Amino acid sequence: MSLEDHVGDILRKARMQSKISMAEASAAAGLSEDDYSALEESGRIVKRTDLFAAAALVGVSGGRLEAIAKGWEPEPLFTECWRELRMITTTSNFSVNCYLVWDEVTREAALFDTGWDAAPIFKHIDENQLDLKHIFITHSHGDHMACLATVRERFPKVRLHSGSKNAPVDQRNRANDFIHLGSLRITNRPTPGHAEDGVTYVVGNWPEDAFHVAFVGDAIFAGSMGKDFHTSEEAKRHIREQILTLPPDTLLCTGHGPITTVKQEREHNPFFAY
Numbered sequence: 438m439s440l441e442d443h444v445g446d447i448l449r450k451a452r453m454q455s456k457i458s459m460a461e462a463s464a465a466a467g468l469s470e471d472d473y474s475a476l477e478e479s480g481r482i483v484k485r486t487d488l489f490a491a492a493a494l495v496g497v498s499g500g501r502l503e504a505i506a507k508g509w510e511p512e513p514l515f516t517e518c519w520r521e522l523r524m525i526t527t528t529s530n531f532s533v534n535c536y537l538v539w540d541e542v543t544r545e546a547a548l549f550d551t552g553w554d555a556a557p558i559f560k561h562i563d564e565n566q567l568d569l570k571h572i573f574i575t576h577s578h579g580d581h582m583a584c585l586a587t588v589r590e591r592f593p594k595v596r597l598h599s600g601s602k603n604a605p606v607d608q609r610n611r612a613n614d615f616i617h618l619g620s621l622r623i624t625n626r627p628t629p630g631h632a633e634d635g636v637t638y639v640v641g642n643w644p645e646d647a648f649h650v651a652f653v654g655d656a657i658f659a660g661s662m663g664k665d666f667h668t669s670e671e672a673k674r675h676i677r678e679q680i681l682t683l684p685p686d687t688l689l690c691t692g693h694g695p696i697t698t699v700k701q702e703r704e705h706n707p708f709f710a711y
Contacts, residue, residue, distance in 0.1 A: 540619025
């Protein structure tokens with residue numbers, strides 16, 4: 438699976454976060470405004486582009502951006518825990534990921550977001566003889582909950598969890614809540630920034646010792662981050678404090694693009710150079 442954002446997407450997001458004009462960014466890059474606009478649109482590097490100067494101006498790591506331009510992607514991830522974790526990608530105008538997790542013994546399952554289409558979700562539930570107990574919404578943008586009504590129609594007793602202030606009281610996440618899913622334990626961490634109700638859900642107590650999975654929605658992507666609808670510093674602060682402080686081998690299951698890990702994002706994400 439390709440990265441959600443190419444070099445141009447990253448530069449555009451960073452430029453908008455930094456409130457840098459197209460004229461300022463193109464001057465730093467040694468390009469005309471038309472050529473710089475084309476770079477943001479396509480991600481193709483023009484030979485005379487000073488990538489490091491443009492990156493420094495908009496506040497991202499030039500070295501990490503160059504690595505993405507040269508084809509960096511997260512390392513393939515292999516673990517026995519994948520037996521009870523499924524990434525389901527559905528496409529309408531664009532692709533979005535949702536995830537199904539279950540306890541191997543009890544077959545109790547949880548769905549993290551829904552994506553566009555319920556059919557593949559139902560297929561995995563039926564094939565693995567699962568009992569869907571919970572639906573966790575990372576944020577209330579339409580692509581992440583498009584078929585929520587369809588899923589709830591088939592599973593009317595499923596419990597819904599959300600960070601939305603407008604959700605019914607019994608569906609709102611509370612600080613320090615934890616939900617048991619068989620032997621697994623699910624906690625929530627607020628990560629607003631891309632969305633006001635952004636939440637990261639962390640699944641622990643997996644059969645492998647010290648193994649964690651975090652469902653981050655659009656807060657962070659492999660090599661990038663979501664567009665912020667508050668301030669960029671608020672969005673970055675929540676990512677640093679709530680996501681990148683998790684154990685290094687924690688899987689980051691993103692709303693778009695490939696799965697990555699805390700370690701890989703600490704080392705390679707241009708927005709979070711330490």
